[in-house]
Amino acid sequence: MGSGQWLLEKRSSFRNDSFARDGDNGVPETGCLSIIVLGASGDLAKKKTFPALFNLYRQGFLQESEVHIFGYARTQISDDDLRKRIRGYLEKDGSSGISEDLPKFLNLIKYVSGSYDSEEGFQLLDKEISEHEVSKNTAEGSSRRLFYLALPPSVYPPVCRMIRQCCMNKSDLGGWTRIVVEKPFGKDLESSEKLSSQIGELFEEPQIYRIDHYLGKELVQNMLVLRYANRFFLPLWNRDNIDNVQIVFREDFGTEGRGGYFDEYGIIRDIIQNHLLQVLCLVAMEKPILLKPEHIRDAKVKVLQSVLPIKDEEVVLGQHEGYRDDPTVPDTSNTPTFATIILRIHNERWEGVPFILKAGKALNSRKAEIRVQFKDVPGDIFKCKKHGRNEFVIRLQPSEAIYMKLTVKQPGLEMSTVQSELDLSYRQRYQDAVIPEAYERLILDTIRGDQQHFVRRDELKAAWEIFTPLLHRIDNGEMKPIPYKPGSRGPAEADQLLESAGYVQTHGYIWIPPTL
C-alpha cells in the first residue's frame, strides 16, 4: 500500500446534501487546499480546467492564503512555460480586473514533470505538495488534496495507483483526498467495469468524482427545479400528454485536431452515452425522496434500468464527408460522427413515448436542447393542428432559454389562431447574472464534497448496458453510417425516423431569441 495511509472520507450522508455544505458535521473545510491537474500539458487542462480554476479564484472561492495548484505531466517544461501556455486561455473573457488577478493566480501554479507509472515523479509531487502544506502551517492531515485527471482513460489505473501509493493525505485529521476522472470512462460495459474495479480497489466511491460536464450546465441543473417546483408540469409530465421527447446536440464544426481520439470512440461514446443520457435521466426520472445526491442518483439509476434494448431500425448513423481526410483517421473508418437513436422507457410514466437522442458533428448549427412535444388537442375546434403542437423547449446552449410554443388568437378583428411562444430568455430576463461555466461549478462541487452532479458507479454501468450491444454491432461493421454533407442537417433518414416516431415539425414557425 506504500506510504499513503488509507483515508476514508469523513462525510455522512447529511454532509452530502447539496444544501448543507462547508463546515457541516464538524469536518473542517478550510485549511490548505492543493489542486493537482494531471495531464496539465493537454487540451482539456488549458481550455477548461485552468480557466475554471481561474474563475473560481476571481470569485473568491479559491483563497490565495490556502490554495496551491500543481500541474503534472511528462512533458519537460518549467513553471513559467506552463503559465505561458495557459495564459492566453485565461485572458479570453477580457472582463475588467483580469490584468490584476492573472499574475497573482499564475503565481499559485507550480509544475512537476514525471511519468504516470513510476513512483519517482509522484514522490516528487508529494514532496512539493507537502512543502506547500507546511508553508501554510497546516497540521499534517488536515489538508485537502484534489487530483484532477485531465488524461486519457488508459492511464487512469497507473495514475490512481501512484496517487494511492505516494500522494495521499497522510493522516485522518479531517482532511481528504479526492480524484476527478473525465469521460469517456471505458469503451463498453466490460472495459468500463474493469476500469471501475481497478479504481474501486484504490479509492472509495465518495472519493471518486466522475465528471460529465453537461451536468454542470445551468439549464441542466434547472431541470429538477422546473419539474418539481412548478405545479403546471406535475400532471402533464407523462405518456398521457407527451407525445415524444428529443434531446439534441449539434455542432457546426468537425473533430478539430481530435480526430485520432474521436475515431476510437465515435459520437455515441463521445456525446450520447454520457451527456445526452444524463440529460434524459433528469427529464424522465421519478421524483427523488429528498434532494440529496444518493436519492437523486438512485432515481437516475432506476430510469436507466427501465430502458429497453435499442432496436436497429430505431437508429440512424451518419459520417460527414471529409471526415476520413484527417490524417489521424483511417481511410476505412466506420465511426459515426452523427447518430439519432430512439430510447424507450418501460415504465408506467413513459410507456410508448419515444426519447429521441440526436447528436452530430459538422452540422448546420451549434446548439443543444431538450424538446418536449405534447400530443394533439382532443376535439380540436380551432384546427390547431395546422399550426403545430405545443412544445416545451429548454435551450441548453447557446443563448440559454426556456420557451413554450403554444397556439393563441391572432391579434386583430378576425378569430384566427397562430403559433406563438411564452419565452424566458436568460440574457434578457437575468441581465446582470453571470452564468458559470459547467467546469467551474463542478470543480467547486468537488471541493465542497457534493457528488450530486457526478456519475455514480452503478449509473455508469446502467448507461453502458444500454449502448454496448449497439456499439459492438457498429464496431464489428454490422451497421454502417450514411454519408452526409458537412454543414447540413445530417442524413435525411434521421428526419424520416423522427417523423415515424411521431414527431410533428411545426412548419413556418421559428423561435427567434429576443434581443435587448
Ligand SMILES: NC(=O)C1=CN([C@@H]2O[C@H](COP(=O)(O)OP(=O)(O)OC[C@H]3O[C@@H](n4cnc5c(N)ncnc54)[C@H](OP(=O)(O)O)[C@@H]3O)[C@@H](O)[C@H]2O)C=CC1
Ligand atoms: N479536450 C476536450 O475538450 C475534452 C476532453 N475530455 C477528456 O479529458 C481527458 C483529457 O483530454 P485532452 O486534454 O483532450 O487529452 P490530451 O490528448 O491533450 O492528453 C492530455 C495529456 O495527457 C498526456 N497523454 C496524452 N496521451 C497519452 C498517452 N497515450 N499516454 C500517456 N499520457 C498521454 C499528455 O501529456 P504528457 O505527454 O505531457 O504527459 C497530454 O498533454 C480525456 O479523458 C478526454 O476524453 C472530456 C471532455 C472534453
Ligand SMILES: O=C1O[C@H](COP(=O)(O)O)[C@@H](O)[C@H](O)[C@H]1O
Ligand atoms: O465532451 C465533449 O463535449 C464537447 C462539447 O461540449 P459543449 O459544452 O461545448 O457542448 C464536444 O465538442 C466534445 O467532442 C466532447 O468530447
